Amino acid sequence: MTPIIIIGAGMAGLACARKLADAGMAPVVLDKGRGIGGRVATRRSGDLQFDHGAQYVNAHGAGFSSVLAALEKAGTLAGWPDGTGRTHSVGVPGMSALPKALGAGLDIRQNAQVLRLVPDAGGWLLHLADGTLRAASVVVTVPAPQVAALMGADHPLVARLGAVQIAPCLTLMAAVAGRAPFITRKDTDDPLAWIAQDSAKPGRPQKHGALWVAQASEAFSAAHLEDDPTMLTACMLPLLCDRLSISAATVTHASTHRWRYARVTQPLGQSFLCSDDGSLYLGGD
Numbered sequence: 001m002t003p004i005i006i007i008g009a010g011m012a013g014l015a016c017a018r019k020l021a022d023a024g025m026a027p028v029v030l031d032k033g034r035g036i037g038g039r040v041a042t043r044r045s046g047d048l049q050f051d052h053g054a055q056y057v058n059a060h061g062a063g064f065s066s067v068l069a070a071l072e073k074a075g076t077l078a079g080w081p082d083g084t085g086r087t088h089s090v091g092v093p094g095m096s097a098l099p100k101a102l103g104a105g106l107d108i109r110q111n112a113q114v115l116r117l118v119p120d121a122g123g124w125l126l127h128l129a130d131g132t133l134r135a136a137s138v139v140v141t142v143p144a145p146q147v148a149a150l151m152g153a154d155h156p157l158v159a160r161l162g163a164v165q166i167a168p169c170l171t172l173m174a175a176v177a178g179r180a181p182f183i184t185r186k187d188t189d190d191p192l193a194w195i196a197q198d199s200a201k202p203g204r205p206q207k208h209g210a211l212w213v214a215q216a217s218e219a220f221s222a223a224h225l226e227d228d229p230t231m232l233t234a235c236m237l238p239l240l241c242d243r244l245s246i247s248a249a250t251v252t253h254a255s256t257h258r259w260r261y262a263r264v265t266q267p268l269g270q271s272f273l274c275s276d277d278g279s280l281y282l283g284g285d
């Protein structure tokens with residue numbers, strides 16, 4: 001039996017695994033994805049790259065501040081002036097550098113989707129597509145609305161997660177030849193609530209003109225969540241061209257990504273939940 005299994009190699013799962021490893025334990029991290037980092041991600045398409053998930057990180061506590069300071073010292077993180085007088089921390093050469101650094105040396109198993117998590121004698125049984133694993137303790141860090149599918153909606157801890165709301169976000173990625181009128185633009189009333197010149201971040205390749213990431217507003221994302229990707233790109237691209245005052249003829253690449261669960265709009269109000277016997281933790285944003 002594995003002593004501790006963490007489900008999810010996003011920032012929460014990696015932070016938990018790192019703490020446990022630093023305390024001398026040997027957690028196993030399972031993630032359904034091909035890469036690690038979850039929503040802190042960098043999409044690569046040929047020579048192009050876009051931070052299509054989290055745009056930057058800011059620390060609000062001493063613990064995360066010291067993690068970011070160490071990453072900055074190692075060159076994994078750098079300051080990005082956003083053109084509005086503020087500077088944010090971004091991964092170099094992409095946001096995915098951050099989870100990669102946090103995960104270095106940990107036992108992380110990718111392409112390992114947990115389908116079901118059930119109590120078992122003295123611990124937990126994890127059902128995966130290619131078999132089962134047993135663990136004495138499990139930490140679940142998948143987005144809150146996805147926990148019920150793992151454990152059943154009637155589990156008492158899952159019921160407490162019911163109040164957590166996570167809004168979707170549709171993201172457009174575009175490469176544009178020619179002028180770049182700004183670095184970032186934020187307007188929560190605009191269907192494109194956030195537009196960032198991704199290629200203006202430090203350490204990005206400079207071969208392809210300006211690379212843009214545009215995030216749709218909560219309202220637009222909810223209304224278009226089930227749109228076909230081609231239709232969605234056709235719908236969002238003219239909005240970006242308008243906001244940049246450019247012709248569609250200057251666009252050399254455009255694609256979209258659907259984040260069904262992007263940002264927490266109604267948090268739980270506490271960092272994590274724990275079962276009475278201490279063998280199950282539910283965490284994440």
Ligand SMILES: Cc1cc2nc3c(=O)[nH]c(=O)nc-3n(C[C@H](O)[C@H](O)[C@H](O)COP(=O)(O)OP(=O)(O)OC[C@H]3O[C@@H](n4cnc5c(N)ncnc54)[C@H](O)[C@@H]3O)c2cc1C
Pocket residue numbers: 007008009010011012013030031032033036037038039040052053054055056057058112113114115141142143146150169171215259261262263283284285
């Ligand atoms: C478009 C967008 C923009 C954002 N912008 C910012 C920003 O600028 N700054 C900021 O601080 N935050 C931002 N956020 C939010 C931030 O990315 C998240 O709060 C944070 O990354 C959540 O980390 P997590 O570990 O809790 O969850 P996740 O990153 O979602 O990690 C969960 C992991 O679990 C895995 N998983 C899920 N189900 C299973 C399963 N059944 N079996 C195995 N593995 C599974 C997933 O593959 C994933 O890797 C943004 C998010 C999005 C989507």
